[in-house]
Each structure stands twice: as C-alpha cells, then as structure tokens.
Amino acid sequence: MCSFNLITTMQFTCKIAIFLATILCLSLANAETHHHQFVVQSTPVKRLCKTHNIITVNGQFPGPTLEARDGDTLVVKVINTARYNVTIHWHGIRQMRTPWADGPEYVTQCPIQPGASYTYRFTIENQDGTLWWHAHSKWLRATVYGALIIYPKLGVPYPFPKPNKELPILLGEWWDRDIISVLRQAIFTGAAPNVSDAYTINGQPGDQYRCSSKETTKFYVKSGETLLLRVINAALNQELFLTVANHMLTVVGNDAVYNKPFSTRVIMVGPGQTTNVLLTADQPAGRYYMAARAYHSAQNAAFDNTTTTAILEYTKGATSRPLLPALPRYNDTNTVTAYTSRLRSLAPEKNKVPTHIDEKLFFTVGLGLVNCTPGPRCQGPNNTRFAASMNNVSFVLPRRNSLLQAYYSGNAQGVYTVDFPGVPPVAFDYTGNVSRGLWQPRRGTKLYRLKYGSRVQIVLQDTAIVSTEDHPVHLHGYHFHVVGQGFGNFNPSRDAAGFNLVDPPVRNTINVPVGGWAVIRFVADNPGVWLMHCHIDSHLSWGFAMAFVVENGKGKLQSVEAPPPDLPPC
Numbered sequence: 195m196c197s198f199n200l201i202t203t204m205q206f207t208c209k210i211a212i213f214l215a216t217i218l219c220l221s222l223a224n225a226e227t228h229h230h231q232f233v234v235q236s237t238p239v240k241r242l243c244k245t246h247n248i249i250t251v252n253g254q255f256p257g258p259t260l261e262a263r264d265g266d267t268l269v270v271k272v273i274n275t276a277r278y279n280v281t282i283h284w285h286g287i288r289q290m291r292t293p294w295a296d297g298p299e300y301v302t303q304c305p306i307q308p309g310a311s312y313t314y315r316f317t318i319e320n321q322d323g324t325l326w327w328h329a330h331s332k333w334l335r336a337t338v339y340g341a342l343i344i345y346p347k348l349g350v351p352y353p354f355p356k357p358n359k360e361l362p363i364l365l366g367e368w369w370d371r372d373i374i375s376v377l378r379q380a381i382f383t384g385a386a387p388n389v390s391d392a393y394t395i396n397g398q399p400g401d402q403y404r405c406s407s408k409e410t411t412k413f414y415v416k417s418g419e420t421l422l423l424r425v426i427n428a429a430l431n432q433e434l435f436l437t438v439a440n441h442m443l444t445v446v447g448n449d450a451v452y453n454k455p456f457s458t459r460v461i462m463v464g465p466g467q468t469t470n471v472l473l474t475a476d477q478p479a480g481r482y483y484m485a486a487r488a489y490h491s492a493q494n495a496a497f498d499n500t501t502t503t504a505i506l507e508y509t510k511g512a513t514s515r516p517l518l519p520a521l522p523r524y525n526d527t528n529t530v531t532a533y534t535s536r537l538r539s540l541a542p543e544k545n546k547v548p549t550h551i552d553e554k555l556f557f558t559v560g561l562g563l564v565n566c567t568p569g570p571r572c573q574g575p576n577n578t579r580f581a582a583s584m585n586n587v588s589f590v591l592p593r594r595n596s597l598l599q600a601y602y603s604g605n606a607q608g609v610y611t612v613d614f615p616g617v618p619p620v621a622f623d624y625t626g627n628v629s630r631g632l633w634q635p636r637r638g639t640k641l642y643r644l645k646y647g648s649r650v651q652i653v654l655q656d657t658a659i660v661s662t663e664d665h666p667v668h669l670h671g672y673h674f675h676v677v678g679q680g681f682g683n684f685n686p687s688r689d690a691a692g693f694n695l696v697d698p699p700v701r702n703t704i705n706v707p708v709g710g711w712a713v714i715r716f717v718a719d720n721p722g723v724w725l726m727h728c729h730i731d732s733h734l735s736w737g738f739a740m741a742f743v744v745e746n747g748k749g750k751l752q753s754v755e756a757p758p759p760d761l762p763p764c
C-alpha cells in the first residue's frame with residue numbers, strides 16, 4: 195500500500211517521464227505491506243503421551259505461515275509474554291540495508307525481554323521461494339518456527355507447471371523435556387546435549403511413536419494431482435533424509451532459489467535449508483508414508499535414530515495400512531553426495547558468479563575439546579568440555595551490546611575486534627590424524643571486515659578434530675554460489691580447476707561434506723554485521739560461528755539504514 199506522499203511523488207515522477215513512471219507505479223501498486231502480530235507465549239502441547247509447556251508464537255506449533263510476494267514489505271510486531279528473552283530471525287531474507295531486522299541475539303539486536311516488544315520491518319527484494327522464520331535466541335527455535343512463503347511478483351509464473359496444491363512440510367525435532375533445561379544441562383556439564391526424543395512433520399511425530407497415532411499429519415491428494423512440497427528442515431541439531439513411499443520427488447528449488455529440475459527418491463536437508471519438490475499422485479489410490487530420519491555423519495556420537503512419518507492419502511478416511519518407504523542408512527554419505535552433486539541453478543545469467551576474487555578466505559570448521567579440572571562441569575570426553583570453532587576461534591557472543599549496535603555507534607571497544615583470521619593460524623593435515631595439541635580452540639568475539647562490493651571466496655574446510663562431520667553452514671544477509679565441494683583437504687591447484695562457474699547452486703546454507711570442503715562465492719553488496727555459523731544449534735552454542743562486518747558503500751542505496759526507534763536495549 196502506497197502512502198499519500200508516495201503517490202504524490204509518483205504522480206510528479208509520472209509527469210517527468212511517463213514511461214518509466216508507469217513501470218514504477220505498476221510495481222509499487224502491486225507491492226503490499228503485510229502487518230502481523232507475533233505473541234511469544236508459553237503454550238501447553240501434548241506429544242509422546244505427555245503435556246508440556248512450550249514456547250510458541252500465537253499459541254501455534256508450528257507457528258503461523260507467512261505469505262508474501264517478491265517486492266512486498268513485512269511488518270511483524272513481536273510481543274514477548276514468555277519468561278525467556280527472545281528474537282526472531284527471517285531465515286534467508288537478505289535484509290538489504292535493514293540488518294536491524296535480521297534477528298540473531300547479540301549480533302544485530304539485543305533480545306526482546308519478557309514484557310517487551312519489537313517490530314521487524316523489511317522488504318523482500320528479488321527473492322521468491324520457500325524460506326522460514328525462527329527464534330534466534332538460545333535454543334528456543336526448537337519450538338518457535340514457521341514457514342515464510344514468497345510467491346513471485348504478480349503475473350510472474352513458476353518456472354515449472356503450476357502445481358494443483360502447495361504444502362509447507364516443516365521437519366522438526368522434539369524433546370520430551372523443556373528445551374532450555376536440555377541446553378542448560380549441556381552448558382553446565384560440558385558434555386554433548388541429550389539427543390531428541392522424536393522428529394516431527396508439521397509438529398507431529400507420527401504413528402511410529404507412542405501416543406502419536408491419531409494425530410499423525412495427513413495430506414490429501416487426488417489421483418493425477420501435482421503437489422508442491424515446500425520442505426523446511428527446522429530441526430535443532432539433525433540433518434535429515436526425507437522420502438515418500440513409491441513416489442518420485444522432482445527437486446525444483448533450494449533456499450528460495452530455483453534449480454534445474456531433477457527427480458530423485460530421497461532428499462537430504464540440513465537444518466536451515468529448504469527444498470521445494472514436486473510430487474505427482476501417479477500411484478494406485480491408497481495411503482503412502484512420507485518419512486524422515488537422521489543423516490548422521492559424526493563418529494562415536496549419540497543421535498536420535500527414530501523415524502517421523504506423515505501420510506499421503508488419496509481417499510479421505512481410508513484406513514489401509516500405509517507402506518513404509520526404505521530410507522538410506524544413517525551414515526549413507528554416498529547417497530548425500532550423489533544427491534548434492536545434481537544441484538544446478540536454473541538461471542545462470544541471473545546469478546552471475548564472481549570470477550575475479552578480492553578476498554580469498556579459508557576457514558577451518560569443526561569441533562574441539564577444552565581441557566578442564568575433573569568434576570561436574572568437566573563431563574566431555576576424557577576430562578574436557580566440548581567446543582567448536584572456525585579458524586580456531588570459538589565464537590563468544592557479547593552481552594553488553596549487539597555487534598551491529600556497537601558497529602553503528604562507532605564504538606566497538608570491549609564488544610568485538612576485527613581480527614578474525616582470513617586463513618587458519620596454523621596449517622595442518624585438516625582431515626588427517628590431527629595432533630592433540632591443536633584440539634583446543636581459543637575463545638573470542640572476532641569479526642572480519644569486508645569492503646562494500648568486494649568479491650569474496652571462502653573455502654570451508656571440515657577438520658577431523660574430535661570427529662569429522664557434515665556441517666550445514668549458514669550465512670546471514672546473503673546467498674552465495676557453491677562453486678565446488680569435495681572430500682579430504684582442499685587443494686587449490688587441483689580443486690579450483692573443477693569449479694562450476696556456469697550454473698553452481700545458489701543457497702544460504704551449505705553442507706560442508708563430512709571430512710571435506712565446500713567453496714562459496716558472493717559479492718559483499720549488503721552492508722551490516724552478518725553472522726556465519728553452523729545451523730546445528732549444539733555446534734553454534736559451542737562457538738561454531740564468526741561474523742562479517744560489511745562496510746557501507748558510497749552509492750545512494752549502499753548504506754545501513756538508521757536503527758528503528760524501538761530497537762531493544764541490552
């Protein structure tokens with residue numbers, strides 16, 4: 195909705211250049227502003243035979259689905275009536291010049307404290323597809339999450355036949371305990387947190403779990419119809435395989451970017467990632483399970499080995515026993531690699547890959563162990579506490595201010611330093627037998643400075659410290675080209691030759707292969723402070739994060755906007 199002022203200005207513009215203004219008027223007239231209210235509250239919810247109070251938005255679990263079009267503005271007033279601090283992150287939204295609305299606690303804002311509120315205001319610029327929103331404070335996102343669906347601009351079709359129906363599929367992870375107490379216990383002991391008790395599809399574990407049969411999520415479909423499934427992995431700590439019995443899945447998008455369609459029986463989605471798939475109801479009328487379970491690549495680490503199911507039902511009310519599909523084995527990395535290597539972006543000309551690089555960065559990523567004095571706070575393996583790091587820096591969030599507020603006010607002193615190392619401080623055989631002397635990272639709140647418009651390449655290199663593992667690494671404020679992925683140590687002379695600079699996938703969260711590497715590229719065209727971190731929350735809590743500070747440019751639309759007046763204080 196245009197304001198009166200805007201219309202006046204537009205009419206003035208129309209007089210000057212009718213042609214240009216017509217285009218402007220049309221696009222402005224089509225763009226809408228959506229107002230929402232999110233009341234963060236404690237809500238009783240029954241799962242696995244027990245009723246718990248969980249934190250929800252508006253009493254809903256999963257939370258409300260937001261729908262908008264490319265070009266629209268969202269205004270979401272978050273009112274915190276719960277007993278925990280909270281913030282909301284709009285995962286995958288670029289937040290061009292509006293980092294204040296990004297959401298990570300102590301990074302772009304101080305938390306919304308109990309009794310307080312904050313209004314997130316942002317415009318969707320040149321993005322459409324499936325994204326999601328979630329709490330970005332402690333582990334509240336275990337239950338505080340929902341879909342954020344962006345349709346193309348009016349009159350712009352999908353680059354595939356229009357589906358008959360669209361369904362958000364939110365994969366989640368459920369603990370039979372208060373999630374904050376699970377986190378507290380892990381932080382206290384230094385050991386790995388308890389694994390979850392169930393996975394969920396749209397909030398329900400499904401009939402493979404106790405007391406869950408009646409509530410199993412069901413999707414109704416008519417023979418011959420095509421569904422667009424908007425799959426979101428909202429699980430806190432687990433990468434997941436997903437499949438539907440007897441049906442092929444045609445992958446058409448990832449992280450709100452279209453890809454060249456291909457068909458597969460199974461997809462793998464890491465926490466933070468989304469995958470759009472088409473499913474055609476081309477099987478004999480009946481009932482078929484959709485099922486998801488863990489892809490778990492770490493060695494000697496406990497994980498939740500259960501399976502969540504929903505039912506795809508051709509005839510409403512049918513009671514026949516659905517067919518349970520085969521899923522890959524929990525450590526089937528070959529299936530993951532075969533699947534990921536098929537991803538290609540659809541519109542290479544629209545997603546120009548930077549070829550000249552100004553910033554060549556190399557970040558090691560993975561776990562670590564910190565030595566401690568034997569006792570209740572030293573329950574990690576062999577008298578240690580778990581840690582995680584990027585380039586050996588285990589990231590510590592500030593407490594007195596957010597990084598962005600400190601940056602914007604020009605006074606970073608005591609909040610952060612800009613000495614994050616662009617390359618590992620020590621070179622070693624990253625995926626080999628790493629000497630114990632290298633296992634203990636140092637703590638710090640270190641940022642890396644990027645000039646506006648610089649072209650950046652980052653090699654993300656997994657390490658064998660404690661264990662190799664596939665990590666879903668998420669960058670706020672950007673999406674990036676994934677120009678290469680492989681196993682072992684990245685070798686520039688060998689591996690750069692194989693980069694895909696033609697149609698690499700474009701994402702906001704990349705799986706760094708277990709014991710391997712991924713190379714991403716982007717142009718630093720969005721000023722602000724942007725967190726990069728593992729989207730497995732246990733790893734994030736152990737310090738698997740860093741942040742970029744991207745300077746303002748000189749142009750008109752190249753500076754961070756002024757902070758909103760209701761930005762919460764610390």
Ligand SMILES: *[C@@H]1O[C@H](CO)[C@@H](O)[C@H](O)[C@H]1NC(C)=O
Pocket residue numbers: 371375376379388
């Ligand atoms: C974690 O699991 C252990 C062992 O099952 C149990 O004793 C403990 O109470 C659990 N802690 C939390 C916070 O769920």
Ligand SMILES: *[C@@H]1O[C@H](CO)[C@@H](O)[C@H](O)[C@H]1NC(C)=O
Pocket residue numbers: 499524
């Ligand atoms: C996980 O569950 C599957 C099927 O339920 C079982 O075959 C497998 O042995 C389990 N694996 C582990 C590591 O517990």
Ligand SMILES: *[C@@H]1O[C@H](CO)[C@@H](O)[C@H](O)[C@H]1NC(C)=O
Pocket residue numbers: 523525526527
């Ligand atoms: C997967 O796990 C099974 C045991 O659970 C093991 O026998 C097999 O070697 C593992 N495969 C890989 C690729 O690690």
Ligand SMILES: *[C@@H]1O[C@H](CO)[C@@H](O)[C@H](O)[C@H]1NC(C)=O
Pocket residue numbers: 575576660
């Ligand atoms: C802990 O110590 C045992 C015995 O020395 C060893 O086998 C194991 O690998 C160690 N674990 C870790 C994570 O260092």
Ligand SMILES: *[C@@H]1O[C@H](CO)[C@@H](O)[C@H](O)[C@H]1NC(C)=O
Pocket residue numbers: 627629
């Ligand atoms: C790894 O290195 C340590 C010390 O350098 C050595 O004791 C150990 O045997 C090595 N392990 C393997 C699997 O090579």
Ligand SMILES: *[C@@H]1O[C@H](CO)[C@@H](O)[C@H](O)[C@H]1NC(C)=O
Pocket residue numbers: 586619620631632633634635636
């Ligand atoms: C990380 O830093 C600590 C402390 O300076 C050091 O002991 C350790 O060897 C370093 N490890 C790596 C992988 O650089």
Ligand SMILES: *[C@@H]1O[C@H](CO)[C@@H](O)[C@H](O)[C@H]1NC(C)=O
Pocket residue numbers: 279304305307593763764
């Ligand atoms: C909530 O946020 C405020 C402001 O940053 C902080 O002082 C307080 O310690 C936080 N509370 C908790 C429980 O983390």
Ligand SMILES: [Cu+2]
Pocket residue numbers: 664665666728729730733738
């Ligand atoms: Cu991780």
